[in-house]
Amino acid sequence: MSVLNTITRLWRFHGGLHVPEHKAESNSAAIEALPLPAQLVLPLQQHIGAAARACVRVGERVHKGDALARADGYISAALHAPTSGTVVAIEPRPVAHPSGIPVLSVVLESDGRDEWGPNSLPTPIEDYLRLDPAYLRERVREAGIVGLGGAAFPTAVKLNAEGAIRVLVLNAAECEPYITCDDRLMRERAHAVIGGLLLMRRALGVKDCIIGIEDNKPEAAAALQAALEQFADDAEDVLLQQIPTLYPSGSEQQLIRVLTGVEIGRSRRPVDSGILCQNVATAAAVHDAVTEGRPLISRVVTVTGSGISTPRNLEVLIGTPLSALIEYCGGYTPRAARLIIGGPMMGLALPGDDLPITKGMNCVLVAGADDVSAPEESMPCIRCGECMNACPANLLPQQMYWHARAREFDKAQQVNLFDCIECGCCAAVCPSHLPLVQYYRFAKTEIWAAEREKKKAEQARARHEFHLYRLEREEAEKAARLQAKKSAAQQRGHEAETPAADPKQAAIAAALARAQAKKAAAKAEATAGESSNELSPEQLEKLAAARARAEAKRLAATQTAGEAANDATAALSPEQLEKLAAARARAEAKKAASAPAQANADAAPALSPEQLEKLAAARARAEAKKAASAPAQANADAAPALSPEQLEKLAAARARAEAKKAASAPAQANADAAPALTPEQLEKLAAARARAEAKKAASAPAQANADAAPALSPEQIEKLTAARVRTEAKKAAQEALAAATAAVAALDADAQEEAPTASPAAEATPAPLTEEQLARLAAARARAEAKKAAQSGKPASSDQEQ
Amino acid sequence: MSTPSVREILSNGLWHNNTGLVALLGLCPLLATSSSAINGFGLGMATVLVLLLTNTTISAIRQYVQSEVRIPVYIVVIASAVTAVELLIHALLPELHKVLGIFIPLIVTNCCVLGRAEAFASKQRPAIAALDGLATGLGFTLVLTTLGGLRELIGHGTLFANANIMFGEAGRALTLHVLEDYRGFLLAILPPGAFIGLGLLIAGKNLLDARARQRGAAVPVVQATHCAPSALPTP
Amino acid sequence: MLSAVFALTLLALTFGLLLGFASVQFRVEGDPLADRLDAVLPQTQCGQCGFPGCRPYAEAMARGEADFNRCPPGGQAGIEALAAVLGVEPKPLDPENGVEQAAMIAIVDENVCIGCTLCLQACPVDAILGSAKHMHTVISQECTGCGLCVAPCPVDCITLQPVPATLATWKWPSPLISANAQQEPARAAA
């Protein structure tokens, strides 16, 4: 049996107000399309939920209907280009929000052609009422449709409640004074509205629909009735219900109450009661999205009020500046006193009209001074109870006010502050002219902030506890490592005596390392489980995995150095061997620890690129510690025998070490070396260097993350890494300059000739730095270094002023 | 706890930490017996006597009392002292005893007495403790007498009526008829008058203190000693 | 006389037994005080109280070894909350421990950072990301703004900045404050 048969009467809700309607000003003229504006500003956050993620770049040309931003997460909505043109900026821009905080927006400069792209429109669908519901929902999601009644909740999310819904309610009440955009839309495009309703009905798998329309819109009701008749059989079980005009019957909760008698409160969502409410404009947008494939790029906006010359309804592209609407409607009249987005009861007063139209804006109200209440000074509350009589949520507004005012937020919550829908009825009738709604908003945001703070404190507590645990663990690990190193050094002593080491031994060592890594991973998992019982299972799992990976890598790294050295030495030519022996003797005389690195440098020709890279890194570290005269020599000797790529990499590694070592080096070297190199050479060297750094950087943060950031989501890590790589690259480029100098100085003429041809493939070049930038960076670096030097008590280098 | 100076003790007891106006202790007798200046003065003097006795005694035995049982011990001391004082008043000033009635024995429950014992006498030498008892008691008497005088004046238009119950027949001469043919303002004599009067006295004290601070005279702000958990007396 | 002594002794015995019984029977097993205090502390782990973290401070307060007005990040509201837990009168923040200020966040100047990892080690909540010789960065969601990383930095590339407001964290101002602000100049003008 249809639910509709049970609807034999209308219910009423407590309170409500008869507010002067002011609908006549704007509802007589047909909707007009606003001329194409020159520039559109599209904030990425125009809806409830996560902000969309821009998928275009500055300078990119887009066609009308092309996606500018994709939904980022489940509760989010895509954004499309309202017209064709060029993206000129993606930057924070002010939006219609009481805070005035700018929001990341795509700025689109129109090319005036307004042409649809070849791929921007999906195929239109004629027989849309027989489509697969899942496909329908996908189309709605793709089109970036959000609730157009003002709340701007992503429609596709609401439509996902297939099977849970018994009744679909179409909200055609439009109860706020002044607003007539839905009224006009229903009169002019009733077919689309009903079509959209039927579409959503199909997407939800619902049979029964009720259209609730206030009885002050008889023309719209008639148009809808006519459209229903056109749909004939398809529109069965759709009930068009006129309801008494009473603010706020257009609020979802109140409309559902009036139509079905069901009370939807904070504790019970509409879906829980099997009811879903959608706005008429949303229905029309859904219809357009499915039948024409047209995404949500425009909406109908009422421009009205006694402050505007010719009030009317306009079809406006999303992103159009408000000033364009005002101008089209003849500009302000001398009476204009307040600019309000939305209706007079719940709208937001704006300081100026240089803001863009967003998806949720249904009305631009320019009110005259005598139409709106002046910011009158309020009197004390006299507890008259008018607010309570007017409250549609049956709250005690005046008690909420007392508690909010006294900052007794827990008590405010006890009197059900969060059931308040901020409709403004209480403040509109308050004899003391108290800004009641602002008190509630104030209390609500304060409570939310306190909850956030509490959450953050709990998180910090957990992280601090983990930190302490980690320190403890690291201490233990360090002790273990020290032990391992000692034994390794002993082993190496043996190896030095027998240069041609047994490859089998290396294999055993590797296996040992793997086993150790595995064990460490297992341990990490276990300890992680013990230590952080406040983390969710998924987090724990991720953390453990990450930690295991890191652990393995670290162990592997310490092991590879020795291993590689062993491999390498086996394949050396006699001369090389000789040189190596000499070098090694020198090095060993100084310090045993630096040996492998040096050996690598000499042995390079036989190494695989990965090994080389790793070795270079190891080398650089060693060099930074040690006075580098010997290896440098060795390098210089070996250089001619190296392939260009190898040379490049080595030079980079070397240079880094050098640059760090001498405090004066970067600045001085720059000055000295720059004239010797051509700009192209410099650039190429820098690029090569940057690539190497970037690669390393990419791997390093991952490792660090694993230890440090158990609570990071993959996206966060990705973002951080990206940021990191960018800066690193920048720094690397600058370092490379110094490196180049050092390398050039060290190499003979042949090497110098080779250097320019050294990097055949430089696609991943980061934004090339100008020489000026480079110089500045180098200077900054030098300053930092100098500071450090000064702090550690060394005499400041004379170059630091540079 | 360092030994406070005599000056400090006096200024605390009489003004800065006044039992009636600042600590708000002993409100029950304060409100109930302050219907006339003489009644107030009478009860005030009884309290002074009790405080003197108890503070001295408790200070004298402070080394011998285990801290676990100190409260019962104090109570016993106070109860004895009060009983002695009550018997004394009954014997010497039967009229006054009749007027004050139950409020003399109720001094036992006056938080101020136990409060001084716990907060002060149990930590100081007997001489200092006696001085503190005197100062505190006099401060209490001051408030009682002032409030009583205020209420009597507004309620009956007299001052120190019935002084004979305290000072014998010679006291009759003390009685002042400030306003002849005064109809009386019953409210001042009724309990609400006591509350309103006390409120005004506290307000007046705060006003004076604020003035003093404004003048720049450094009024030493003495923190209220934590005497008793509750500001209101038990009865 | 004897009967009076006897009666009093009997009474004392009875009530003593009653009290003893009550103290055993109705013992309240509350949360340990330190836990409740720790729950109120802001967990910035900044050490401005003179203890290495919030937990040690909470424990010190619970033992009665530390005063409860030594937590600048908690501010006056935090002190009041602590006072409520301890059941004492609130008092103003001890200026020796610092001053109350808006929530802060550490920012690494990425052009200056030399990757020394000193801040990494100083961070009590592991909110700094980086490895040796690589530029570090602060995970803003995790940073408590304690400022412990500022001092160790050899190149002074870490600064504390107020947490930027976003649409999600923005708070409506109290109308009381805005009304007062409006009234003040009005009165001054009058």
Add this chain to the structure above:
Amino acid sequence: MQFATTTSPHVHLGNSVGRVMRRVVYALLPGLLALVWIFGPGVLVQAAIAVSTALAAEALMLTLRGKPLGRFLGDCSALVTALLLAIALPPLAPWWITVLGTGFAIIIAKHLYGGLGYNPFNPAMIGYVVLLTSFPREMSSWAAPLTLHGSTPDLATTLALVFGERSAETLDAVTSATVLDLLRTQIGLGHSVTEVRSSPVFGLLGARGWEWVNLAFLAGGLWMCRQRTAAWQIPAGMLGALAVISTLFWLVDAARFAPPWFHLFSGAAIFGAFFIATDPVSASTTPRGRLIYGAGIGVLTWVIRSVGGFPDGVAFAVLLMNIAAPTIDQYTRPRVFGARA
């Protein structure tokens, strides 16, 4: 162009504290006129004294508290307090009684508690009770009504009595005890209600003359409820409870207890129900709470009249229920929209 930013809602339906208070004054007018007709110009004299005292006291306190004078004097709340008190006072009471009561009401009962909107007790009733407890003699000598005496004192006599020397003879000539007073003394002497009610001071319903006054107040009060200036639940609760309890006891013992119509139409029952108890600041605010609050006043009024120490109990009943109002509100919160019952 720059616009002012205020928070929503941006429209206001025009209600104001001043308008609420002025409506109370309008609603008082019929009753006031009836009083003048029955008791002579003394009522007007008292009203004039009370209003001027109230405004002066209000201005004084506002100045002391640093509040804007114009805004708070213009809200007419002091005017309402003064009128309510003046109506409750005997028309021929000496001037200082009125000044003292009004001053007490405004300065202590209203401003010392925080001024408009913050007073836990009804200021007018505080002033009345202070006078009643302090000056019972002055407060119990009401002018004899026109219906009984045949004439009302003229303005000159009134002014002389109010401002000048009051000799016992002149006073006795123009005053009489109120019916409630008479009833309580006579019943105390052992007479039955029927015997007492045969006295000429009694009219058909309540006291002679008073009936008309009460009907006029009823009219004004009903208008006020219709205007939603006063919550209808409070008078309904109060008069309903008074009627129910008096009926019950009257049925049990008609000789000792007066009939319900007598209780409703004598003393300050109607006046109190519509004008005193409905003072929003000190009353209960929830719908059910208002009914309970009103009923409480009704029951207490009957109890004080029938077994208490004062002839009329409306003032005390109102003050007692003022204390209970926050508690009543606490337990009578309406079910929030959408909350499970």
